[in-house]
Amino acid sequence: MTVGRDQRMFAAHEDVLCLSPFFAAACKGQFLEAHAKRIDLPDEDPEVFSSVLEYLYKGDYTPRLLHNKRRNCWELEDIQDPQTPQHYGRGAVESTIYSPEVGGTVLKDTAIYCTAEKLGLDELKRLALRKQGLQSGIEVATILRSMRYAYDNTPDTDSKLRAHYLALIIRSRKTFKRSGTMQMEMEIGGKMFFDLFVAMCNHMDDIVDITQVP
Template sequence: MFSRSLSRSQTESFSRSRRSTRTKTSFREHAVSKDRPERTRKPPAEEALQLGGTLTSSIITLVVGREQRLFAAHEDVLCISPFFQAACRGQFMEAQNKRIYLPDEEPEIFSSVLEYLYKGDYYPRLVHNKRKNAWEFETSDGAAGNVESTVYHHGVDGELLKDTVIYCTAEKYGLDELKRVALRKQGLQSGIQCSTILSSARYAYANTPETDSKLRAHYLALIIRSRGTFKRSGTMQLEMLAGGSQLFFDLFVALCNHVDDVTSIA
């Protein structure tokens, strides 16, 4: 059964009431721009060094996933994240071996998080095409292009968009800049199967707070842009019949706003 009410933050993002003060307000407020130039930030590890940190700090071993893959990172770099700062200073870490266990994380996702902490980005990197004034993915040969990236997630027993899982992981770890990077990369994805979009959207709703509407708005906009495909999708029909998610009520409200916007322009 669909929920019949939106949270305060979602109402501000998707309901018609907000358009009474701004005529073209809709879910597009939160949609990701593909070509807005932004200031390049230094890698978090470099910023930590400037704040007095050191890459000679203790090495923390992280045991990740069901297969207990081992990762190693400097304590000062990990502590950029409030989550790991609390872990390193509390009882969450084995004091003697300096180990932190993350059994519910996916190793591929955690590897990307570490890559971001040390380098300021994760593969595939974002590059700015000055000629087009647009952001693109950098491929392995150095050229720019589109890269679709999914990851198998044991928690859902299926494929999800990697950038969505990274965004939700960054939310948990308190890494707002990583959330921004992951959201921008999602805005560049193309050719995604309907089933993957829907499963990733459900994951996004389940792993972000109601106050964080950006990732949710991305999926609402994506589905609306691809509405012709979703209209013919048996997967979408089954999802709508099954219900059980705030996603579909938000989508309904966003679609209504979209129609209202088109009507007002016409």
């Protein structure tokens, strides 16, 4: 396979690729007639596709999702640089990638979710959604770009990733309110901010209902 504008080469077993309905259809339609078994994916990001392949082979991608039995919660694995004794934690694995589509960095888990949507990998979507919920310390501008990327790359029938971002903004609305990037994004508008308006109204209605309970 060649992936991205630079045509980065990837090799994978056909039976593994066919776990994805998208690749199963591509293999059936293309491989039977082609002498060179190759699929071209010029619009995909090689770094994201590498994580997708890792998931297809291993059932997860780096950093792995781990269950902390003592705290009974999910965590991202800590990564240690093998060249040094220094312990880097999650930061050893980049949590963002550059997206030419939005002109800046977006959360890698969001990009993986969107790619999983294209490839018909529902379990990978659930995994990526859970992982990005565990990310912290992400800049407001990155979150807003990631949200717009999510809206641009998921169908209206798939609301889970969009709902994640709407809930995040509502929870941290004071932080987002102070953001100049938020104001710029609001001027662009579109369905993203219509949904945010509706979600915020519903949130306020819920607060009113709770305060009125005798």
